Each structure stands twice: as structure tokens, then as C-alpha cells.
Amino acid sequence: MPTLRSLPDNIAIDCATGESILEAARRAHLPITHACGGKAKCSTCRIWILNGVEACPAQGELERDLTGRLRLTEEIRLACQLRPTGDVVFRRLVLDETDLLIANQLQRGAATKSGELKSVVLFFSDVAGFTHFSETLTPYDVMYLLNRYFAQVGELIERNNGYIDKFVGDGLMAIFGVDGQLDAPIRAVNAALQTLAAVDRMKPFFASMYGIEFDIRIGLHLGDAVIGSIGSPGHERLTAIGDTVNVASRVEAANKEAGTRLLVSEALYNRVKDDVEMTDFVRVRLPGTSDRITLYEIANLRPEAERALNAVSARDTVHHGGKTWHKAIPIDSLVEGEPKVLGFPSLYAVVVRKGEQIFAFNNACPHLKLPFFEAAVAGPTPPASRIGDEGTIKCRWHESCFDLTSGEIVGWCEALNDDGVSPQMPMLGDISKNRAPLQLIPWREEAGHIWLALS
Structure with a gap:
């Protein structure tokens, strides 16, 4: 029975005859990312063979097609396809704790409500330059990258009492104030700033592993919207409907022309201006409208607001x-x-x-x-x-x-x-x-x- 040794973990596991490295690793609870489910349609399970190349059979058609497309060398193999005949020492591609959690779907409370008109904050975000790197990477690598991002952002939104409405491609929509929380405006800003900080921490990883400059843009707007459940029986989800949703989406889109990362509407800024540090403001005509409005770029929370909002997690x-x-x-x-x-x-x-x-x-x-x-x-x-x-x-x-x-x-x-x-x-x-x-x-x-x- 071949013995596999994973570095830099320095963990040895047994591999049954005819078993793939991915199958053996999963059985031993060794985390190896496999975004496509082990079907050789992504490269996220790739490993580097350090010793035992002679115990690695030649690549099959599926593996050969993908590694050829990505121009990977012979020492880099797909763990889902490689079935070693002898002892092998390999290095895993991805090593941090986010990947241990990424397979878990974000949980959110089921909500079923009839339509109610409420004052809420709409949070819209999308990935800057997404089209470019989605054409560069394989579809499954793009899904893996987005899931790393969404896994962390979703946690931050829910920690600030936001409700994740939907993920659409590289975009995200969330609602703050579903249950009438009075602090929804500043909570939404806090979530947006924490999201940008999380993205900044992810940037070096994405740059090193994929050679891309990863960044996002966020738009926030406060207004009245109809909050209620929509969908066929058994598939209902809580959502927001109304012009406030459209305006929030356009506020987010205005970041591209303004060269900013976070813009908020005047209605929201007037509610939080005593608790935030505003960097600049811009006058823009939102797409699809004839009116010019003022949008504000927010850099930070004021120290007092920071301490009040993040008292549990923030240090003195x-x-x-x-x-x-x-x-x-x-x-x-x-x-x-x-x-x-x-x-x-x-x-x-x-x-x-x-x-x-x-x-x-x-x-x-x-x-x-x-x-x-x-x-x-x-x-x-x-x-x-x-x-x-x-x-x-x-x-x-x-x-x-x-x-x-x-x-x-x-x-x-x-x-x-x-x-x-x-x-x-x-x-x-x-x-x-x-x-x-x-x-x-x-x-x-x-x-x-x-x-x-x-x-």
C-alpha cells in the first residue's frame, strides 16, 4: 500500500491501491481544495510532486487537457486524477484555514413574510475587473476564488445584523434593517469597511497564486423598500423590491467612474455623518436617471463609533x-x-x-x-x-x-x-x-x- 506524505504538513497517510490522492486525503481529513468535486474540471486540487515521480502513472486525457491548457509542468499533478503506485511526497497548493471552511454553505435564517414597507439600507458590491480574470482562469478556479471572498464577506455582513439577499455572479446584495434595527445605517457602513479590510488581506494571496489584482466596489443607499418573501412554494426567500434597490445598485456602479471603492448616498450619509470620516464627495448622474445626486466616500468610522460597534471583537x-x-x-x-x-x-x-x-x-x-x-x-x-x-x-x-x-x-x-x-x-x-x-x-x-x- 503506497504511503503519501504531505508537505509542509509533514503528515503521512496510507493510500489504497487504485485510490486517488484526493480520495486518500479526504479519508484522512487532510484538506485539499477540490472546487469541481474531483472531476478534473478545475486546478484547485493541484499538488507538487517532490519525490516519487516514478510512482505516478502518466496523465489521463482529462488531466492532460487541463494541465496542458494551464501549461503546468510534469511535477504538478491533479490530486483527483493521480492514483500512485508507490510512495509519493507532495506539497499542497492551498494551506490556510479559510479553505477548511469554504465548502460549508453560508447559513441564513429562513424568513417568510408578507410585503411590508420598511426603511432599510441596501448593500451592493461587485468585483472590479471581474470579466478580465474570469477569462484568464478556468471557470472552476473563478468559482473557488469567489467562494473564498464570499465566505468571509458573508460572515461580516451577518455579524453586523445584515441579511444576505442574493449572490449574482460576482455581485452581492444584502439588506440591513429587515427587523427594524435602528442602528442599521451605521451597521451597514461598518460591514462595508470591514469587507474592504478583508479584501485587502486577501489581495496578496490572489496576487501570488493567480497573478491578479483583486478588488471590489461597494455602494450603500438608505430608503423605503417593500420587504417580503418571494418565490414558488418551498423556495421562498426574503428580498427587497422598489426604487431604493435600483438606486443602491447604481450607487455601487458609480464607483467605477469615480475611482472609489465605497460610496454611500446622501440619504444614508446624513444618518451616519457624525460617526464616520468622510474622504470626499462626488456629484454624479446615476445611470438610467436624469437627476444628479451627491455621493460620499467614507474612509473610516470615528473612534467612538468603532468602539461602540465592535466592542466584542475590537481591542481597546x-x-x-x-x-x-x-x-x-x-x-x-x-x-x-x-x-x-x-x-x-x-x-x-x-x-x-x-x-x-x-x-x-x-x-x-x-x-x-x-x-x-x-x-x-x-x-x-x-x-x-x-x-x-x-x-x-x-x-x-x-x-x-x-x-x-x-x-x-x-x-x-x-x-x-x-x-x-x-x-x-x-x-x-x-x-x-x-x-x-x-x-x-x-x-x-x-x-x-x-x-x-x-x-
């Missing part, structure tokens, strides 16, 4: 020495050599104790912006980057090494060939560029906690 902040310090973690919760990954709107931070020293830094290798460490998740997890006794960190991806005190580069991309090419992914060419120091995060101890100064 104080201003000291010209910096804004965020309360991060109890100092007695730090275990020697065990990194703690902490999520903030602008980045993921790592705090780790090594001997008598404490280090804090951005959880993104300056090379390809891939994470040094994963947040704790159930099931198998990949090994972490290595923190040395001399106060350095060596990235698990291409073994770049950084000084944790100064952030300086100690060793650059040691796992790459001399010409900067990855032995496992030569089709990417020279990826040794982007030399940059580690982003250190100032920290201090106060009242038994570690506080971080984030830009």
Missing part, C-alpha cells in the same frame, strides 16, 4: 507617544516559542516569546506576502515557520530569513535555485525579487497585557 486602544496602541494579548498567555496570530483590520500580527525576549511582527513574509503562521484550526495544520534561538525567523515557503530585532534580511529565498526559480514551480520564472525587510510592530507591556502600535 490608547494614544501614547504619538502612536495608537492596541491591546493585544495577556502577557501570561504567551508560551515559550509558541507564536500567537492576532487579527486586526489592517493586518495579521504575530506575537511570540523567545527566552527573555518578546517579538511582534506582520504575519506576512515580505517575499510573496504569504503567512508565516496559520491561526489555530481543527484538523491537520501545516508546520510553522521556524524561529531560531538567535532571534531570527525562517519563512516556511522559500526559507527567507529575517532578524526579529531589526527586521533585516539574514538570508534571502534559500530554497530557490540560483536563478530565482522554484524547483517545484519553475513555470513561475524568477520569483526572487521584492527584497524587503520584515515589518516589525512596536510593542509595550502594560497592566499585564501586550500592546501593539499598528499603522
Whole structure:
């Protein structure tokens, strides 16, 4: 019976004769993404064969057609199609915790209501430049990418008491205030700002894996709409109907011409202006109308509103020495050599104790912006980057090494060939560029906690 070893997880699993690597991995609860369900119609289950190429049978017609289209080298195979005859060592493509959850459908409460006229906030978003990269990637890769995005955005909307009405292609429509919540306007703005922050955290991943610049545009509008259930018996869903819906959609579309990411209507801005920081405003004629209206670009919530809305998830902040310090973690919760990954709107931070020293830094290798460490998740997890006794960190991806005190580069991309090419992914060419120091995060101890100064 062949033995499979997955890196960087360093997990060994048995593979029955005639069983695919994907089938064996799923049986062993090793997460391998398979957007098309293992039918060789996407490349999301691709793996890099590190050892045991001789135990890998030749590609079948389905696999050969797809890998040829994507110009993948012989070492990159589809886990759903590869049925090894001997021991194989391979590297998984996608490693973070989002992929452990992405197969789960977003849950929303079933709602059946007769039509009611309510004042609500409509949230519309779409992906900028979607047509371009949908033509570049396979349809199943596009679905995988969108599902990563929707999985995180859906959670943020529901956390802010929004109701996800529908997903249409790359677009999303949500409703805030379905149950008459008085804070629906500011909750909708909060959800929009958190969504943009989440997209900013996803950008390096999409750029590294697919070579695309991923971004979205959001439009918000406050107005009266008929809220009720629509659909055939057994397939009803709650939705909004009325001109407010059309205006909200056009507000979102106005971002493209204005070169903005988040615009809100004047009606909504007047309700939240005391709680937000407005960057600019524009006068536009919305598509399909003859009237010119004013739309406002919102950059942030004011600190008081931020604390009130996100009291559960946001950490306390104080201003000291010209910096804004965020309360991060109890100092007695730090275990020697065990990194703690902490999520903030602008980045993921790592705090780790090594001997008598404490280090804090951005959880993104300056090379390809891939994470040094994963947040704790159930099931198998990949090994972490290595923190040395001399106060350095060596990235698990291409073994770049950084000084944790100064952030300086100690060793650059040691796992790459001399010409900067990855032995496992030569089709990417020279990826040794982007030399940059580690982003250190100032920290201090106060009242038994570690506080971080984030830009």
C-alpha cells in the first residue's frame, strides 16, 4: 500500500491501491481544495510532486487537457486524477484555514413574510475587473476564488445584523434593517469597511497564486423598500423590491467612474455623518436617471463609533507617544516559542516569546506576502515557520530569513535555485525579487497585557 506524505504538513497517510490522492486525503481529513468535486474540471486540487515521480502513472486525457491548457509542468499533478503506485511526497497548493471552511454553505435564517414597507439600507458590491480574470482562469478556479471572498464577506455582513439577499455572479446584495434595527445605517457602513479590510488581506494571496489584482466596489443607499418573501412554494426567500434597490445598485456602479471603492448616498450619509470620516464627495448622474445626486466616500468610522460597534471583537486602544496602541494579548498567555496570530483590520500580527525576549511582527513574509503562521484550526495544520534561538525567523515557503530585532534580511529565498526559480514551480520564472525587510510592530507591556502600535 503506497504511503503519501504531505508537505509542509509533514503528515503521512496510507493510500489504497487504485485510490486517488484526493480520495486518500479526504479519508484522512487532510484538506485539499477540490472546487469541481474531483472531476478534473478545475486546478484547485493541484499538488507538487517532490519525490516519487516514478510512482505516478502518466496523465489521463482529462488531466492532460487541463494541465496542458494551464501549461503546468510534469511535477504538478491533479490530486483527483493521480492514483500512485508507490510512495509519493507532495506539497499542497492551498494551506490556510479559510479553505477548511469554504465548502460549508453560508447559513441564513429562513424568513417568510408578507410585503411590508420598511426603511432599510441596501448593500451592493461587485468585483472590479471581474470579466478580465474570469477569462484568464478556468471557470472552476473563478468559482473557488469567489467562494473564498464570499465566505468571509458573508460572515461580516451577518455579524453586523445584515441579511444576505442574493449572490449574482460576482455581485452581492444584502439588506440591513429587515427587523427594524435602528442602528442599521451605521451597521451597514461598518460591514462595508470591514469587507474592504478583508479584501485587502486577501489581495496578496490572489496576487501570488493567480497573478491578479483583486478588488471590489461597494455602494450603500438608505430608503423605503417593500420587504417580503418571494418565490414558488418551498423556495421562498426574503428580498427587497422598489426604487431604493435600483438606486443602491447604481450607487455601487458609480464607483467605477469615480475611482472609489465605497460610496454611500446622501440619504444614508446624513444618518451616519457624525460617526464616520468622510474622504470626499462626488456629484454624479446615476445611470438610467436624469437627476444628479451627491455621493460620499467614507474612509473610516470615528473612534467612538468603532468602539461602540465592535466592542466584542475590537481591542481597546490608547494614544501614547504619538502612536495608537492596541491591546493585544495577556502577557501570561504567551508560551515559550509558541507564536500567537492576532487579527486586526489592517493586518495579521504575530506575537511570540523567545527566552527573555518578546517579538511582534506582520504575519506576512515580505517575499510573496504569504503567512508565516496559520491561526489555530481543527484538523491537520501545516508546520510553522521556524524561529531560531538567535532571534531570527525562517519563512516556511522559500526559507527567507529575517532578524526579529531589526527586521533585516539574514538570508534571502534559500530554497530557490540560483536563478530565482522554484524547483517545484519553475513555470513561475524568477520569483526572487521584492527584497524587503520584515515589518516589525512596536510593542509595550502594560497592566499585564501586550500592546501593539499598528499603522
